[in-house]
Amino acid sequence: MNMISSERIVYVDGHYGPESQGKVSIFDRGYLFADAIYEVTCIIGGKLVDFDGHMVRLVRSLKELDMPMPMSPQELLAIHRKLIADNNVDEGLIYMQISRGNADRDFNFPSKDTRPVIVMFTQARPVLESPLAKRGLKVITLPDIRWGRRDIKTVQLLYPSMAKNAAYEAGADDAWLVQDGFVTEASSANAYIVTVDGRIVTRGLSSDILHGITRAAVIGFAQEAGYVLKERPFTVAEALEAKEAFITSATSFVMSVLSVDGQMIGDGKIGPVSSRLREIYIDKAVGARI
Structure with missing residues (x-):
């Protein structure tokens, strides 16, 4: 008999999968240097609160750290919505982290063509009736x-x-x-x-x-x-x-x-x-x- 997994579906570097399989490299600069930014958006009724505002701040944070925008806000919105649907989240939060990417350990920033790594996951929790x-x-x-x-x-x-x-x-x-x-x-x-x-x-x-x-x-x-x-x-x-x-x-x-x-x-x-x-x-x- 097939058992339905209770694991959340997460998004890691272009892939959706169960949280137990969501992994980043030991050379990810977010892990090595905290060289990463994040945003957290509230979910109410399966929809996102003030998503556009979070995208504006995301763009600013990336610019201040001289990191490229990895994809358009519309593409990021689509990933947010898919994770909400896949995890059936009615109320809670969705976290997004973007690191500078994977590179051998060096205090200097890696080359400009280093690809940022995006990680997203949801948390179901009461927000309105906290x-x-x-x-x-x-x-x-x-x-x-x-x-x-x-x-x-x-x-x-x-x-x-x-x-x-x-x-x-x-x-x-x-x-x-x-x-x-x-x-x-x-x-x-x-x-x-x-x-x-x-x-x-x-x-x-x-x-x-x-x-x-x-x-x-x-x-x-x-x-x-x-x-x-x-x-x-x-x-x-x-x-x-x-x-x-x-x-x-x-x-x-x-x-x-x-x-x-x-x-x-x-x-x-x-x-x-x-x-x-x-x-x-x-x-x-x-x-x-x-």
């Missing part, structure tokens, strides 16, 4: 000691992983990273506060933070809804005095932060601003999925 979104987050603060080009979405994620693990060990959900006394962002999300007079504050775009696709959408939706928003750095002390705090990312949408370093933000409950922005994002961004 338990963390219903509960709210506890965060700790840690020094931001990442490299200086955080605006490029590379796979250099060891320190963010260490930071998130440190948060878990401290009984929190995530870490806010601090540089020169100011919050940069969370381990894998952009950070915000809502001041006592109702202003939304978040750090402006620079090489210090990732240019979040969800960040851009939420800022636009907030301004359309009449919220006053200020793009500037804020300190941990300001966060502790704020009425609300929250994060945004493609995997979390908008999530409220209830405490920082064990100190309650506002009344320690999910606030009306973050709650409303999550509703607006789900209504507009999710409604426009492809």
Whole structure:
């Protein structure tokens, strides 16, 4: 009797197959040097949220690292859709990583004709009804000691992983990273506060933070809804005095932060601003999925 495999179908370097057979070379520069970029796109109802925005950032990241675009956005979209269909994913995420390719180990970049390697896989998980979104987050603060080009979405994620693990060990959900006394962002999300007079504050775009696709959408939706928003750095002390705090990312949408370093933000409950922005994002961004 034939048994139906429970393995996911993944895409590796031009081929679809079961995850147990999805392998890359030991000479892949993503493995050797973290010489690779990635994007993660949310799946709702079997469709992709803000795919075009992710493609714009993908092109920018590749250009900043002098890596060629391996195929057109339309071709990448077709692979995304096939993986969603093959894995029957109704809600979850799809990850795409593009490395510079395979070459003998050398700090110098390989020749320009080195072919990039693309890897994609899905993760089925609840997004709309996320338990963390219903509960709210506890965060700790840690020094931001990442490299200086955080605006490029590379796979250099060891320190963010260490930071998130440190948060878990401290009984929190995530870490806010601090540089020169100011919050940069969370381990894998952009950070915000809502001041006592109702202003939304978040750090402006620079090489210090990732240019979040969800960040851009939420800022636009907030301004359309009449919220006053200020793009500037804020300190941990300001966060502790704020009425609300929250994060945004493609995997979390908008999530409220209830405490920082064990100190309650506002009344320690999910606030009306973050709650409303999550509703607006789900209504507009999710409604426009492809």
